[in-house]
Amino acid sequence: MTDREILIEVTSLKKSYPVTNDTRLEVLKGIYLNILKEEIVAIVGKSGAGKSTLLHILGTLDKPESGKVLFESEDVFLKKEKQIAEFRSRKIGFIFQFHHLLPEFTAIENVMIPSMISGTMDKARAEEVLTEVGLKNRLQHKPSELSGGEAQRVAIARALINSPKLVLADEPTGNLDSENADAVIDLIFDLRKKYKQTFVIVTHNEEFANKCDRIIKLHDGKVVQ
Numbered sequence: 001m002t003d004r005e006i007l008i009e010v011t012s013l014k015k016s017y018p019v020t021n022d023t024r025l026e027v028l029k030g031i032y033l034n035i036l037k038e039e040i041v042a043i044v045g046k047s048g049a050g051k052s053t054l055l056h057i058l059g060t061l062d063k064p065e066s067g068k069v070l071f072e073s074e075d076v077f078l079k080k081e082k083q084i085a086e087f088r089s090r091k092i093g094f095i096f097q098f099h100h101l102l103p104e105f106t107a108i109e110n111v112m113i114p115s116m117i118s119g120t121m122d123k124a125r126a127e128e129v130l131t132e133v134g135l136k137n138r139l140q141h142k143p144s145e146l147s148g149g150e151a152q153r154v155a156i157a158r159a160l161i162n163s164p165k166l167v168l169a170d171e172p173t174g175n176l177d178s179e180n181a182d183a184v185i186d187l188i189f190d191l192r193k194k195y196k197q198t199f200v201i202v203t204h205n206e207e208f209a210n211k212c213d214r215i216i217k218l219h220d221g222k223v224v225q
């Protein structure tokens with residue numbers, strides 16, 4: 001057991017998508033879960049189980065149909081659109097399976113993008129986070145000039161630039177060989193230790209999931225043990 005505080009509390013979360021005019025696909029059918037501060041949680045489940053949908057809602061990229069997401073006891077979706085966007089850019093970092101770096105921009109420019117959005121635009125900080133992920137000597141490289149593992153680490157640096165409390169990752173090692181995957185996993189654990197960040201990670205990598213503090217399994221739209 002732990003006496004760590006709760007960062008996120010999800011209750012009765014539901015989400016469906018329209019399939020035809022009068023039928024909907026129910027993806028999340030009443031999700032209840034807590035994420036503790038500084039926890040590294042793996043979300044697992046079969047393809048189509050709703051893992052990405054849940055992650056997107058936790059990250060306020062998508063809205064639930066019903067139910068609540070409390071972030072530090074505050075009901076996120078009660079905020080106005082603009083406040084939600086502000087909340088997202090300050091508190092949440094995203095890492096995806098494919099790095100989604102902008103091809104025309106250098107590593108350091110890609111990393112600076114979230115700080116431009118939040119209005120802090122800090123080149124020194126971008127250099128610092130790239131150094132943190134081991135890419136001090138790749139600042140001026142474009143994505144096409146980086147290896148897959150390096151590009152993913154640039155994407156991690158981009159997720160970290162605003163020092164988010166919560167980092168959401170959707171299959172961050174899904175596109176990497178085992179060596180690069182291990183480097184990303186080690187990096188995530190180092191970051192938690194150093195910056196006390198919380199990570200929620202969708203993964204198919206069993207070894208990774210087993211290393212996490214906790215595994216949350218989704219099946220048929222619900223959390224199962």
Ligand SMILES: Nc1ncnc2c1ncn2[C@@H]1O[C@H](COP(=O)(O)OP(=O)(O)O)[C@@H](O)[C@H]1O
Pocket residue numbers: 017018025027045046047048049050051052053054
């Ligand atoms: N925007 C959308 N519109 C319609 N259906 C969607 C949409 N996003 C996801 N789905 C469907 O919802 C289900 C769950 O998707 P997803 O959350 O991506 O699952 P997972 O990440 O676990 O593989 C899938 O059947 C998918 O096809």
Ligand SMILES: [Mg+2]
Pocket residue numbers: 051052053170
């Ligand atoms: Mg997915």
